Amino acid sequence: MKGETMSNQLFDMILSRGETKKRTEKQKKIIENAIKLFAQKGYANTSTAEIAKAAEVSEGTIFKHYGTKDQLLLSIILPFIKDFFPTMVHEVIKETFLPKTVTFEQFLKRLLKNRAEFIFENRDIFLVVIKEIIYKDELKNEVFPYFFEKVPPILGKVIDEFKARGEIVDLPHDRILKMLATVIGGFFVSRFILLDNYRPNNEDIDDIVRVAVYGLSTCSSV
Amino acid sequence: MKGETMSNQLFDMILSRGETKKRTEKQKKIIENAIKLFAQKGYANTSTAEIAKAAEVSEGTIFKHYGTKDQLLLSIILPFIKDFFPTMVHEVIKETFLPKTVTFEQFLKRLLKNRAEFIFENRDIFLVVIKEIIYKDELKNEVFPYFFEKVPPILGKVIDEFKARGEIVDLPHDRILKMLATVIGGFFVSRFILLDNYRPNNEDIDDIVRVAVYGLSTCSSV
């Protein structure tokens, strides 16, 4: 990547490509092993030779399919991103709004459990995404707008709903979202990045939801 | 670093070395520019040639003083770590325990503001530390035990105090600490890593402290 910008066209191309073309056996092995290695040692510290060896494929094959080490990374990251937020939004709608009796606390717990499960199943990719988003401004510049486009609209409505019900504090949307994002993001990053092979457990999620909803003050013990 | 373990002796050696020997002008320039470049482009994507050029020094000089690109990184990271937690502990003691009338909320705010200020002043190093701790297990294995040795004892006492005063919820230490660490860590990482050149502002800190103390429920609006 070394400096070159990653154009939006490329972004779009790879996104769409992921859906149309079927992956061959070799391609799958390449992707699988690239994910494993990138997660373990980071993109920059993983050579294409290593990936080829792990995938039992010649180096040439990798470049035949992905053209560039960078595009290989994108073929891994982008489909994940593309999946994560939309299905998250979808889950929010599905799981929450149907039963109108759900409390904010219940909503949060379901959301977190659902996303934690998703991340756990894709924990290597998650690692890669997080690690690389920190390094590559181009990636950041792709993902953030995508996030802001997808998430706030729907989550905003949820917040409105709970505000209307008088369950959550009456502060501007953006501040509430920021707080939520900080707590939830902090949870995912600390658990999945810092802890090796973290498996989501209920107590952990309950605790972090408790903080988000009631804080640590004794007020929460009601 | 590639695989070899970083022994505690090395850790100690580098730490102590930083204190005893005087740094020459050139050494200072090397460190300064290395920090800047590592923060900007990441350790792996910064060549020693670049650092040498930026520091207006020959590459040989870098290796003369730091032996290895890896040890250069450590000479940057370890002193920071060594400073951060102890002075944090010190601040906790100084700022909190003297005035007995301070509430938990006030305590958290002061702590966060103080640490946010420290990080802001060393934001490049902070970036480097966070980015690289993710990649280097050896570093993680050095820093974590150090953290656990320094922080919980003193913070545990604070929590006891506030529990005794009935200000915070009666849960086991470790769970409370985990929740706190998640929220505070999430705050620092999201602000300083994801936002470019974030400057700590009071509203932000107030909001995150509000979450930690009262949560988002209306209970908090009391």
Place this chain on the structure above:
Amino acid sequence: MKGETMSNQLFDMILSRGETKKRTEKQKKIIENAIKLFAQKGYANTSTAEIAKAAEVSEGTIFKHYGTKDQLLLSIILPFIKDFFPTMVHEVIKETFLPKTVTFEQFLKRLLKNRAEFIFENRDIFLVVIKEIIYKDELKNEVFPYFFEKVPPILGKVIDEFKARGEIVDLPHDRILKMLATVIGGFFVSRFILLDNYRPNNEDIDDIVRVAVYGLSTCSSV
């Protein structure tokens, strides 16, 4: 090599590798030129850049195939060692034991001529082996046991035979072997290492065999 031990596995690996995989044209040129240069200027004073240039190959190619300058050296030395002693043993058996009328003197002459011819044909490698075995303890530790495993058993039998015939003096095996090894080794090393481009000639060999068999005393003039 610098300190790390060279495990027997490595030894075996390199040996076997040489047999299974086919060498490309370029690999052959690399080995040829490396031998020539190492013999001429010594391992430490020959740069991989020089080898690459002489072999009309890029430096990358060398490292692609041999990984390390050190392993390049081993790929040269070990096959030679692997060849030298076993075929020597084989020659001993073949040339000596079939004709029962051969005297000890004739045996020694044939052995020396045969080995001198072999060394002459591989004199560059021999130079490299001798020069580097002095420097690299790991190499010494590989070669010596190998030598002791292969040579004494068979040569011991020959000595027994000649002792039984009353041709050679009745001293313990190990002392006789040591004496022989000293004289023969001294011969090969002095001739091939110190003299430039030494070509084995009969007078030389006859003289050294004379010393080994009869010594310099007039007793020998019988």
Place this chain on the structure above:
Amino acid sequence: MKGETMSNQLFDMILSRGETKKRTEKQKKIIENAIKLFAQKGYANTSTAEIAKAAEVSEGTIFKHYGTKDQLLLSIILPFIKDFFPTMVHEVIKETFLPKTVTFEQFLKRLLKNRAEFIFENRDIFLVVIKEIIYKDELKNEVFPYFFEKVPPILGKVIDEFKARGEIVDLPHDRILKMLATVIGGFFVSRFILLDNYRPNNEDIDDIVRVAVYGLSTCSSV
């Protein structure tokens, strides 16, 4: 050294210098440690930095005194050479010719024991000399003529004497000398170079003298 020739003037200069100038404490430590390190790891694999560290001296000091790493080597090797052959010759004269009843065997034993002792006491330098003479043609070209100038004349006389006495075989001088040199050289090199920290023992010397004088044939058992 890398290619440049080592002029005879230099040779002479250093030889003479060794006698006139007194060595300071630091110079002694430099030489001592250089010998140790060169013997251990070879000249090419020993850096001046290492020597400086071992000698507890700054690198600058080494270059102040010896100008060049190469000249440092010469200051070690040449005095040894200068000492070895002449005192050997001297010993030959002193120990042998005074008592006219000494046999060739006794002469050889005394000579070998004396030289073995000398080498043992200077075994590190001996290692350095042997190792480097192999590599450096310039050194070889200095030492060989020196050897041929000093040794054959006197040893030739000894051989004449023993020939006259009918003790040794009647062959041309040069062939006898070559044989002797091969056996004796083989002895010293194999013992002091290949065996770690070899200490001369009588059996060893007796055996090698036996070979040189009587050979391995039963003729010797008389």
Place this chain on the structure above:
DNA sequence: GATGAATGAGATTTCATTCAT
């Protein structure tokens, strides 16, 4: 004299990428 920081030339090594088969 002694020091040790600094240098720069060169050595080894890595690696994404190309291309003939």
Place this chain on the structure above:
DNA sequence: CATGAATGAAATCTCATTCAT
């Protein structure tokens, strides 16, 4: 499609030597 040999540019590292203090 797949291979893997080959490349060359760049990265890390080494080291004899110089020089200001």
